[in-house]
Structure formats: structure tokens, C-alpha cells
Amino acid sequence: MANKRIALYPGSFDPITNGHLDLIGRGSRLFDRLIVAILRNESKQALFSVPERIEMLEEVSRGFHNVEVASFNGLLVDYASEAGAGVLLRGIRAVSDYEYELQMALMNRRLRPAIETVFLMSSEAHSFISSRLVKEIIGLGGNISGLVPPSVENKLRERLLGEKR
Numbered sequence: 001m002a003n004k005r006i007a008l009y010p011g012s013f014d015p016i017t018n019g020h021l022d023l024i025g026r027g028s029r030l031f032d033r034l035i036v037a038i039l040r041n042e043s044k045q046a047l048f049s050v051p052e053r054i055e056m057l058e059e060v061s062r063g064f065h066n067v068e069v070a071s072f073n074g075l076l077v078d079y080a081s082e083a084g085a086g087v088l089l090r091g092i093r094a095v096s097d098y099e100y101e102l103q104m105a106l107m108n109r110r111l112r113p114a115i116e117t118v119f120l121m122s123s124e125a126h127s128f129i130s131s132r133l134v135k136e137i138i139g140l141g142g143n144i145s146g147l148v149p150p151s152v153e154n155k156l157r158e159r160l161l162g163e164k165r
């Protein structure tokens with residue numbers, strides 16, 4: 001449907017955190033459809049495979065009726081056009097995210113001017129969470145409850161600490 005606002009929320013999601021989930025919830029209220037898209041990047045060493053990340057994302061976003069999960073290869077703007085998305089959604093946690101996000105947004109605009117990047121500021125409760133830190137902390141025996149959804153915490157424990165649930 002041409003007049004439906006479709007947004008694409010791209011990322012690595014290795015794994016999804018409560019910060020990502022907050023953005024998904026807010027994005028789902030702003031747009032008619034929200035496609036959460038995982039980059040299939042063979043060169044980047046990931047803890048979870050793309051199918052595992054899809055499964056985790058689908059599980060935690062099941063409550064949002066207009067959210068779907070996908071994966072993509074190649075240029076983000078090409079995939080967004082294919083998917084019919086006119087908006088790229090990204091979150092900004094702190095000033096440190098800004099430069100990287102600005103560069104990507106301007107480059108994506110240069111590549112495909114019709115597609116807009118929309119930024120949402122992370123809620124203060126999530127502004128310090130990153131997938132990288134969550135993996136580091138749990139791997140070193142720290143407590144990550146409240147930082148990722150419980151099902152994701154179980155998967156992390158299983159993968160990094162060998163705990164079977």
C-alpha cells in the first residue's frame with residue numbers, strides 16, 4: 001500500500017538488547033510497519049548466527065503486531081527500496097554515536113535521497129547498553145539482568161558460560 005509508512009530498523013543485533021527492544025516498541029508506534037533487518041555480514045565475527053538472531057528477535061517482538069524480522073546483504077538503501085521502506089530508523093545513545101550515525105545517514109542520503117533516516121534518542125534507562133558490553137560482562141561473570149530480554153540472557157549464558165537451560 002503506497003501510503004503506508006514503512007520503516008526499516010537495521011543493525012547487527014548480536015544479540016538484541018533492551019535498548020533495541022525499546023526502539024522497536026517506539027518505532028512500531030510511529031510507523032505503520034517496522035521491519036527489523038539484520039545485516040548478514042560474513043566478514044564480521046558474530047556470537048550468534050543470523051538464524052539464531054532472527055529467532056531471538058522474533059520471540060521478543062512477537063507482541064508488536066506491525067513488526068517483522070528480516071535479514072539483508074549488500075547496501076542498506078538497496079534493501080530498503082526493495083522492501084518499500086521510505087525511512088531508516090536508528091537509535092542514538094550518546095554523543096559518541098553521533099559521528100558514525102551522521103556519516104552513515106549522509107552517505108545513505110547521497111546514495112538514495114528519497115530515503116530519510118530518522119533517529120530516536122535512547123531512553124535514559126538504556127543509553128549505556130550495548131551488545132558488545134553485555135557479551136563482555138556476562139563472559140566475565142557479571143550480572144546482565146535487565147539489560148537484555150530474559151530469553152536472550154538464557155541464550156547468552158548457554159553460549160558463553162556453557163549453562164544448559
Ligand code: PNS
Nearest residue numbers: 010011012013039074075076104107108
Ligand atoms: O548495529 P550496527 O552494527 O551499528 O549496524 C550497522 C549497519 C548494519 C546499519 C550498517 O553497517 C549497514 O547499513 N551496513 C550495510 C552496508 C551498507 O549499506 N553500507 C553503507 C552504509 S552508509
